[in-house]
Amino acid sequence: MKANLAVVALVVAATWTLRAGSAPTAPPAAVATAPDYDPQGALVLPKDFREWVMVGGSLGLGYGDAPPAHEMFAHTLMEPAAYRHFVDTGSFREGTMFALVLQGTAESVLPARRGLFASTMHGVEMSVKDSSRPGVDKAGWAYYAFNGTSAALPRTAAPAPKNSCLNCHAEHARRDHVFIQFYPLLSEAAGDPTR
Amino acid sequence: MKANLAVVALVVAATWTLRAGSAPTAPPAAVATAPDYDPQGALVLPKDFREWVMVGGSLGLGYGDAPPAHEMFAHTLMEPAAYRHFVDTGSFREGTMFALVLQGTAESVLPARRGLFASTMHGVEMSVKDSSRPGVDKAGWAYYAFNGTSAALPRTAAPAPKNSCLNCHAEHARRDHVFIQFYPLLSEAAGDPTR
Secondary structure, eight states, X not given: OHHHHHHHHHHHHHHHHHHTTTSOSSOOSSOOOOOOXXXXXXXXXXXXXXXXXXXXXXXXXXXXXXXXXXXOEEEEXXXXXXXXXXXXXXXXXXXXXXXXXXXXXXXXXXTOOEEEEEEEEEEEEEEEEOTTXXXXXXXXXXXXXXXXXXXXXXXXXXXXXTTTTHHHHHHHOSBTTXXXXXXXXXXXXXXXXXX | OHHHHHHHHHHHHHHHHHHTTTSOSXXXXXXXXXXXXXXXXXXXXXXXXXXXXXXXXXXXXXXXXXXXXXXXXXXEEEOHHHHHHXXXXXXXXXXXXXXXXXXXXXXXXXXXXXXXXXXXXXXXXXXXXOTTSTTOOTTOEEEEEEESOGXXXXXXXXXXXXXXXXXXXXXXXXXXXXXXXXXXXXXXXXXXXXX
């Protein structure tokens, strides 16, 4: 089954490349992973999210007045085909997915004598631009929280209420609901540090 | 030229998949990037390192007694084909490459009211397992520092002296010169949190 899927994927990719003719934009090295939903409309956690492109990292980043109970590292990963689309065009295409991977902190493990490193995974939060979904705003973004440690992440997550993520992203994101102000690697890769 | 290379890469990948028959291991979504050197033996910075798999993050991690002049975020990225090989086998194959991306810190950018996020890139340090290189130790690892901001990274870097990186990696790394004690995402993806 795996082999068949791989062949299909490669044939699709090859077809895409050949159709693009002699002057394509940078071809995708991997076939895009599209968002997938269960019959109840919950987002299915993409199997390969760990291999997505890292665009941002932070420690203890908080949007509210109250300090968090536990300071955590957060790493933002982006689905590779959507990443390449943004680098080429500066826009987030339909199907764009981000995964914010939350990890605890650890210290004093040799040879490190100072500093903190990201330890156990405590959850994954995703944002997905998909205008075809019911209930999304005009720009198409919805937010999903997969709460659990690495070995016990739930398989699916229902869309979060608008006041939990969407409103703040709509108000503060520097570009189309995405906090690229925290993602200099993404802006730089797209050739424009001010994006 | 880009189109031709893409077609070749896809044909190679398709051939690999077909040869693997009906019971392959997980097929690679991307063709492996092999380490490349200039005629003087310096490592060429891989073009696509920004898209590699993130396996670890840290802030201010230091191995010495003196505190650093500037606390930095570090993110460790791994060449995707080598990542999949490790996940499948638990070993680092010949040609394995890691890139440690160093970034400064920033804060107080809305909507964040607390915490730090990774800002300007200040350099990339790489480790490469390649026994064919002159002067490497028995395990084949060598280390390279590309010092510069994102827009001004040098194209190549000479191998670092053994006492700058290799000796400490040989002494303290939990597995084959790699500090996987700092990379729980990598251990977890390989199905063994104790690796």
